Amino acid sequence: MKKHLGYIELILIALFISVVSQIIAKIVYKEEPTSYLEVALQSAGNSRIELEKVLRYYKENSSDSLKYKAVCFLIENMPFYAYSDGEQLENYKSYYTCLKKSPKTPQQVADSVKEAYGSMKKLDKKRDILEVDSAYLCHNIDWAFKVWQEQPWGKNISFETFCEYLLPYRIGDEPLSYWRETYYEKYNSLLDSLRMSDSLDIEDPVVAANYLISKLPDKNYYYTSVTPYPFGHIGPEYVQYLSGTCREVTDFGVYLFRALGIPCAIDFVPVRSYVNAGHFWLTTWNKDGEEYMTDFPQKLRPVRKNWWYRWDDSSKVYRYTFSVNRKLYEQMAKYGEDIYPFWRLPKFMDVTYAYGYNLKKELVIPLERLYKTRQVGKIAYLCISNKERWIPVDWTEYNAGHLVFRYVRKGAFMRAATYENGTLCFVTDPFYVDKQNNEMCFSSLGEGVQDVVLYAKTNIEVEDFFRDRMIGGVFEGSNLPDFTERDTLFIIQSKPLRLNTVVKSWSDKEYRYIRYVGPPGSGCNVSEIIFYGKNDTVPLSGRIIGTPGCYQRDGTHEYTNAFDGKTWTSFDYLTADGGWTGLDLGKKMRIDRIVYAPRNRDNYVRCGDIYELYYCDKEWKSVGKMRAVSDSLLFCDIPKDALLLLRNHTRGVDERPFIYKNGVQIWK
Template identity: 60%
Template sequence: MRIRKVGYYILFSWFVAGSLCLGLYSCKNKDTQTALDIAMEKAGDNRQELEKVLRHYQQSPADSLKYKAACFLIENMPYYSYPVGEQLDNYKTYFNWLRHYRKKTPQQLSDSIRQLFGPIGELEKKQDIHEIDSAYLCHNIEWAFKVWQEQPWGKHISFATFCEYLLPYRIEDEPLKYWREEYYNKFDSLLLPLKNSNSLDKENPVAVANYLIQKLPHKYHRYTGIFPYSFGHVGPEHVQYLTGSCREVTDFAVYLFRALGIPCAIDFIPVRGNVNASHLWVVCWDKYGKEYMTDFPRELWPTEKNWWYEHDDSPKVYRTTFSLNRTLAEETGNDGEEIYPFWSLPKFTDITHVYGRHYLEQVRIPVSRLYNTPTKGKIAYLCLSYRKRWIPVDRTVYKRGQLIFNKLRKGSVMRIATYENKELIYLTDPFYIDKNTNELHFYTCEKQTKEITLYSKYQLTNDELFLNRMLGGVFEGSNRADFKTKDTLFVIREKPYRLNTSVKIHSDKSYRYVRYIGGKNSNCN
């Protein structure tokens, strides 16, 4: 009888303790919640699928790293979503068409897509945290670990690098696909001669990446910035055509490298300092941790020897990460302040110093140059011009009467603004940082003004290549589509002036067809 009472007491104690633990977990203060706790709460009805993965990798001590990898993916999963829709899939056939219909211009193909399929309409948006099941997540983890542990170069890859730049199941907002096994089966055989050799290169991820690039059967990239729809990232299936912009070809490199166990990241410039465009490329690390970059499918080169380091003046360069940059996300300025969308979910880190020629550790904006003094804690944005508007590329918080931006490359024209009601409110005149003296030069309106016409936003250095290619170009007229009989209408003998050059022809005939033939080595379209 006494034993039974003790047994009841023990059971009751366990029940109370268990109830308290459950109560403590369910009532956990939000300030003490981990990123994993928050993610599991956001999973809602899909929580069971994620818990299956965690329980699966908790069963054996040998899977402790896989458990940590699963936690890493899940805790960052709430920050990813993707659009879906039948029309979106239809529109993505555009990338296949670009590959196979080379005689058609991108604009013609884009127009044909719209005409064939009609308006794309509204698309449904799905959240990773609500959609990913245990099978998909485990498949990704198993294949990521397989290539990390089995490939000869994996021994030089740390777990931290593995998690951020090899393990992720996606890039950004593309549809969820099983891509690792497909890419591995399709491309790993290209590496067999190297893996079976005695070369020390097989232990260097960068050497392996360059070997792979050389062995790719199809490396032709049909570049265009024309699309029938603003796709975002289109996914592992469509980027294999190597058509589209730098985004599509870079995405292909990421799927390819990661599927074969080569960690890599995407570095990008939000707005270039001397062109109305952004740009992105791939970066990898050798076995010593040195960084190499490529505008794929070119070979990887040391970062400090590439074109972006030597010639580009874009003030900021960033590297994409799978994880949320929580430090940056928490720097929200004043309570409830509206954040410019680029920083609303910052999944990137500042690596301007890596491309560090002509850069300053700190740039202090003189308070005397501000139109208005911001309130304490207000976020200020550093902007670059983009056609007729300005685009923020960096941010800082106004505090202690100072406005300081960190790690800026010199040379570009910039401007400071705040962001309110979805609009930029400018705080300064445009300015640039002198590369030699490090002084800030502001473009301030004088009292006396006059109207001028600008034919160029930037210096014409980058245009020289294209202008020179027009020398020797010929305009021809004919009434036959095959131009077997033709008249020469005009020959370009002098380098043309930028924008439009008007000339007179001396023929008074009518022609059904007119064409332009580029000069020698002009690469004319």
């Protein structure tokens, strides 16, 4: 969600408010209501002639009355869509064509694009209702009906589902294009063998979706959140390069599925519970109407029942629709106050109930937990944390005696607020709902203070797969360069809890060659290794030895990284097994201590960086700054039970609030 709305968005919101207000006013005064279709046509200006031409064509010349209803559906919602246009925008999108084949990092590619084309110039803002002509609209409708009616699974797709999740000519704010026929000609033949199958249920859209994904020639996705410009939706041409964020790969799935008659929707969370970003994924339905989802983090995966969302605690889940959620808007508009931007033009619906894991049907805020100062707002918003900010993800009527949010997923840090004069005004302290005992746990300042020892600034549990890859890793010593005779110096038996773990060597012998061998399936992932002799304070040095090659095939994660003194670089071997890295000391030496660091995303406390700790007392308050002298920080006299936030002023952007209990940082 954007903090500030663009000019074109304000126009769309004002138009939407005007349209709905006209309908409501005529109902109140018992006049004949102006239809949504007529209001849309009134806003079309000179393009009204083009739109009416399409309406007449399907009303008079089509034997299929559904086509007329379909064009009405599109025109009624067309006023609320717009896009940016310009040659410079297309030039910048060349970034996506380069990512997978370039040896450069995404940031280097982005910098190259900006250098090649210069700074982004002012873009043209265009509204669909003023731009869509009769040829474009008819082409889209005819192709949508063609695939709906010709594909064997089309008989199990209702007209309502067709209109919302197969018919739309666009996803969001991408430039308009003739994409349906292009995708159909390119990908439809992949389904030829399915349509002739005797063993598969060819009348099930989910079967078709999975078969299609399995036959795609390229299913590898190059994931990066780096962009040279904040594009929004980049359009059907560029998403085919399968690179970018979850938005781009999900958009590809939408164009692909809809062009071949498979209805689908984009489900999303405004902010995830454990990272400071939203997330998008694809949803479709089988012939019985059961929902299936697929998430595309690195590869195009089959669609399955909502399997992957069990471990995410994001409080609310929404689904994008092509139609505007007028009912939702009318529910909020009756309070007569400024609405938080996310809900001003609601082209989405709440589907949290479908993701029912750890679901609380009624989240009742106890009266005694509401702040004594009564806010004037009549709408309360449920907010979840995003660094030091709070992002509204749900709303309800604000009644000081009874504040209830419905269908909220448990686990994340939340708090309630009103929205007044463009500012969130909080009415509760932060809290979370425990998934085990269902209790609400408030982070209100307790009596007394405590000392806290901190090892990270964000949830390192997200990196468990890196830490788990060290369990079973072995440090070995030998006096033969091929390690045909070797002794075990230490075996890692649990995942690291901090950046640098120090252990004693199990052997008192002397060795010339020492190494770390990753456990099976780990790619020998390790960030840094240091060996010390007895009573030494300076690390042992020597010639770096190991298995050349890295999974990225670009030299960025070679075995030498384990001894470069940088905990933010790592070794990731070419294959899952067989990797190792070590030192030739040049002479026999006894190993006394070993220090190792797991592969990581540089969110641990790093020596030399400057940190600042905050605690939440209605607003965030600073405890003070400190320069790290090791991989941990000690802050004294911190208010008990407070929600905390650790900020690195030297580098990085990933920070998450946490609580501190029993000597441990706990993220939600």
